[in-house]
Amino acid sequence: MEIIELTGYTEEEKVEIARRYLVRRQLEANGLKPEQATITDEALHQIARDYTREAGCRNLERQIGAVLRNVAVRIAEGKATAVHVDAPEVAEILGAPRFENEVAMRVSLPGVATGLAWTPRRRRHPVHRGHARAGQWQS
Helix, strand or coil: CCCCCCCCCCHHHHHHHHHHHHHHHHHHHCCCCCCCEEECHHHHHHHHHHCCCCCCCHHHHHHHHHHHHHHHHHHHCCCCCCEEECHHHHHHHHCCCCCCCHHHHHHHCCCCCCCCCCCCCCCCEECCCCCCCCCCEEC
Protein backbone atom coordinates (compact mmCIF):
# COMPACT_ATOMS: atom_id res chain seq x y z
CA MET A 1 0.00 0.00 0.00
CA GLU A 2 1.27 3.43 -0.90
CA ILE A 3 0.94 6.42 1.41
CA ILE A 4 -0.13 9.62 -0.31
CA GLU A 5 0.49 12.90 1.46
CA LEU A 6 -2.25 15.49 1.10
CA THR A 7 -1.58 19.17 1.55
CA GLY A 8 -3.27 21.06 4.34
CA TYR A 9 -2.92 21.95 7.99
CA THR A 10 -3.37 19.59 10.92
CA GLU A 11 -5.70 20.57 13.74
CA GLU A 12 -2.74 21.57 15.90
CA GLU A 13 -1.35 23.80 13.15
CA LYS A 14 -4.74 25.44 12.61
CA VAL A 15 -5.07 26.19 16.32
CA GLU A 16 -1.59 27.70 16.40
CA ILE A 17 -2.38 29.88 13.36
CA ALA A 18 -5.62 30.94 15.01
CA ARG A 19 -3.87 31.74 18.28
CA ARG A 20 -1.13 33.80 16.61
CA TYR A 21 -3.04 35.61 13.86
CA LEU A 22 -6.74 34.91 13.33
CA VAL A 23 -8.06 35.76 16.81
CA ARG A 24 -6.22 39.09 16.82
CA ARG A 25 -7.49 39.93 13.32
CA GLN A 26 -11.08 39.08 14.27
CA LEU A 27 -10.86 41.03 17.53
CA GLU A 28 -9.94 44.13 15.51
CA ALA A 29 -12.59 43.39 12.85
CA ASN A 30 -15.29 43.22 15.51
CA GLY A 31 -14.15 46.30 17.45
CA LEU A 32 -12.94 44.42 20.51
CA LYS A 33 -9.85 44.89 22.63
CA PRO A 34 -7.79 41.86 23.69
CA GLU A 35 -8.79 42.35 27.33
CA GLN A 36 -12.51 42.26 26.42
CA ALA A 37 -12.52 38.78 24.88
CA THR A 38 -10.39 35.68 25.20
CA ILE A 39 -10.79 32.29 23.55
CA THR A 40 -9.22 29.22 25.15
CA ASP A 41 -7.18 26.66 23.26
CA GLU A 42 -9.88 24.05 23.96
CA ALA A 43 -12.44 26.32 22.30
CA LEU A 44 -10.17 26.80 19.27
CA HIS A 45 -9.67 23.02 19.04
CA GLN A 46 -13.42 22.50 19.16
CA ILE A 47 -14.04 25.09 16.44
CA ALA A 48 -11.35 23.55 14.19
CA ARG A 49 -12.58 19.98 14.79
CA ASP A 50 -16.37 20.36 14.86
CA TYR A 51 -17.14 23.44 12.74
CA THR A 52 -14.58 23.48 9.90
CA ARG A 53 -13.58 20.88 7.34
CA GLU A 54 -11.03 22.26 4.94
CA ALA A 55 -7.32 22.18 4.26
CA GLY A 56 -6.85 25.90 4.97
CA CYS A 57 -7.99 28.32 7.64
CA ARG A 58 -10.61 30.47 5.87
CA ASN A 59 -13.65 28.88 7.54
CA LEU A 60 -11.81 28.71 10.85
CA GLU A 61 -11.42 32.48 10.73
CA ARG A 62 -15.12 32.88 9.84
CA GLN A 63 -16.19 30.76 12.80
CA ILE A 64 -13.88 32.65 15.16
CA GLY A 65 -15.43 35.85 13.80
CA ALA A 66 -18.93 34.51 14.54
CA VAL A 67 -17.92 33.75 18.14
CA LEU A 68 -16.37 37.18 18.61
CA ARG A 69 -19.39 38.94 17.07
CA ASN A 70 -21.52 37.21 19.70
CA VAL A 71 -19.12 38.48 22.37
CA ALA A 72 -19.24 42.01 20.90
CA VAL A 73 -23.04 42.00 21.03
CA ARG A 74 -23.01 40.93 24.70
CA ILE A 75 -20.56 43.70 25.56
CA ALA A 76 -22.50 46.31 23.53
CA GLU A 77 -25.75 45.35 25.28
CA GLY A 78 -24.05 45.79 28.66
CA LYS A 79 -24.47 42.14 29.68
CA ALA A 80 -20.70 41.77 30.19
CA THR A 81 -17.54 43.83 30.20
CA ALA A 82 -15.19 40.96 29.38
CA VAL A 83 -16.00 37.48 28.06
CA HIS A 84 -13.93 34.32 28.37
CA VAL A 85 -15.02 31.80 25.69
CA ASP A 86 -14.42 28.15 26.59
CA ALA A 87 -15.33 24.94 24.75
CA PRO A 88 -18.87 24.54 26.21
CA GLU A 89 -19.76 28.08 25.14
CA VAL A 90 -18.71 27.40 21.53
CA ALA A 91 -21.65 25.02 21.04
CA GLU A 92 -24.03 27.57 22.58
CA ILE A 93 -22.79 30.28 20.22
CA LEU A 94 -22.28 28.32 16.97
CA GLY A 95 -24.99 25.71 17.48
CA ALA A 96 -24.72 21.99 16.94
CA PRO A 97 -21.41 20.72 15.54
CA ARG A 98 -21.43 20.61 11.74
CA PHE A 99 -18.97 17.75 11.45
CA GLU A 100 -18.30 14.64 13.48
CA ASN A 101 -14.92 13.18 14.34
CA GLU A 102 -14.07 10.75 11.53
CA VAL A 103 -11.57 8.77 13.59
CA ALA A 104 -14.15 8.05 16.27
CA MET A 105 -16.66 7.04 13.60
CA ARG A 106 -14.20 4.62 11.96
CA VAL A 107 -13.31 2.94 15.22
CA SER A 108 -16.80 2.74 16.69
CA LEU A 109 -18.70 1.26 13.73
CA PRO A 110 -17.88 -2.35 12.88
CA GLY A 111 -17.30 -3.07 9.21
CA VAL A 112 -16.61 0.54 8.25
CA ALA A 113 -13.39 1.23 6.37
CA THR A 114 -12.10 4.54 5.11
CA GLY A 115 -9.85 4.82 2.09
CA LEU A 116 -8.92 6.97 -0.83
CA ALA A 117 -8.50 5.69 -4.35
CA TRP A 118 -7.37 7.55 -7.43
CA THR A 119 -7.48 6.39 -11.01
CA PRO A 120 -6.16 8.30 -14.01
CA ARG A 121 -8.75 9.63 -16.41
CA ARG A 122 -8.33 8.89 -20.07
CA ARG A 123 -7.55 11.98 -22.07
CA ARG A 124 -9.58 12.67 -25.17
CA HIS A 125 -7.91 14.29 -28.13
CA PRO A 126 -9.58 15.89 -31.12
CA VAL A 127 -9.39 13.86 -34.32
CA HIS A 128 -7.36 15.41 -37.10
CA ARG A 129 -9.33 16.48 -40.19
CA GLY A 130 -7.67 13.90 -42.40
CA HIS A 131 -8.81 10.95 -40.25
CA ALA A 132 -12.39 11.88 -39.43
CA ARG A 133 -14.87 14.71 -39.72
CA ALA A 134 -13.92 17.97 -38.03
CA GLY A 135 -15.19 18.34 -34.51
CA GLN A 136 -15.31 14.62 -33.76
CA TRP A 137 -13.49 13.24 -30.72
CA GLN A 138 -11.73 9.94 -30.34
CA SER A 139 -11.08 8.02 -27.15
